[in-house]
Amino acid sequence: MRTLVSTVAKLGNPLTAAVSPISVAAQEHDPASDLQLIGATIPYARNTEIFGEGEAAEYIYKVVRGAVRTHKLLDDGRRQIGAFHLPGDVFGLEAGVTHRFTAEAVADSSIIVTKRSWLMALATQKPEVARSLWTLTARELEHVQDLMLTLGRKNAVQRVAAFLLEMESRSNCEKVINLPMPRQDIADYLGLTIETVSRTFTQLESNSAIELQTSRRVVLRNREALKQMNS
């Protein structure tokens, strides 16, 4: 089991890490941004593990820079990615005592790490903190419910279209989407193979629905067509 301390040790002197504001506030509007987490901002290199499935959930995490994926594995190595977490997103929050996913950095990332016990104690005193924790879990639930529909009932084109529209809605409203993750991660998120994802990107480009400036830079040329495909 990788501990926070060992991770910090590998990545450098924890004393040099930036520290986030000490204020803790929870309002109804955006629990992820209003719940100001106390803790060190720690760098994680690409493809390093942040926590593992089954480990004790001692910390709560918030992405400052980079991107994180959470996944489950089947015995034979098949992988299902549950979510990508981008700057501003909180992840690793559990109501139970253990993590139910493994979390890894998709790209070099900076993550704020906060003691879970600290927040839990605060939640018993401040209803607005308790409410924020609930809302964060509920949002995660809503996201995975949408993914469930995609995995259960959509074809390859609809899955990729859904992914692109999701990434667009979560990026800076720019026309160009920068995908931090490789094709294999997209495949394992959408329940497809890397080849099918690649072919579908190519197909969408030949349809003029998207433009691939590079394999990681996508322009949504026809958002309406994508929405229609998404069914």
Place this chain on the structure above:
Amino acid sequence: MRTLVSTVAKLGNPLTAAVSPISVAAQEHDPASDLQLIGATIPYARNTEIFGEGEAAEYIYKVVRGAVRTHKLLDDGRRQIGAFHLPGDVFGLEAGVTHRFTAEAVADSSIIVTKRSWLMALATQKPEVARSLWTLTARELEHVQDLMLTLGRKNAVQRVAAFLLEMESRSNCEKVINLPMPRQDIADYLGLTIETVSRTFTQLESNSAIELQTSRRVVLRNREALKQMNS
């Protein structure tokens, strides 16, 4: 939009409905049973809608008798069932203001219906109630995360095995599992077609992994084999 009042009106005199205990307690152990919901126990006939996707989430529900399914629909009618709710299960709890699924009675059922606003107000005063609401949402999240892995990365046999093991773990520890739902519901839960579900049941019976006393009564003859299949 079907309201509670109209549903009650159709089903008979609400004054004759049984009323659950007035006590409200929330402990750490089992939020579903400890959160004693106040409200009328209402009968719902098989295949009737309890609430619809997009409707205001004014009530919280608990199954007393029967079974409930929640689902989402794609434009072309493809359906994904998110969960089956059996006696003791709470459903329809939302952190937001609207229901994100449609709920229907799988079989003739009795459901305790409680005002959501009432519980929400209580949660701001009693941390243990707030904690129970969070835990209920977290359990739903865990369930749909497991389903996500099934839908994204398992084959037909693995999906049906997972379903049978889930139903077994949720039933009364008896050897015989009584399935309240038809094959079509199982198919829409597992992201398969009714034909594939039927064929897979037949295949598992010829493997001696299960015995089909009737199409709705299944005996798990070899639980270990099912677990192994489940990967």
Place this chain on the structure above:
DNA sequence: CGATCGCTTGATTCCGATCAACAGGAGTGG
């Protein structure tokens, strides 16, 4: 310059979907 990695493309296979027919049971009404 060679090696590796990420991605794309082609050829073929295979699992589950689709199309189709039929069987068994429950309920209904003659």
Place this chain on the structure above:
DNA sequence: CCACTCCTGTTGATCGGAATCAAGCGATCG
């Protein structure tokens, strides 16, 4: 009681979409 219909489930034949197997391309890096 039986004939009828409706509903649910099973089974067969064929099809198709994504997986698999395989090869090659381009960028990056040592």
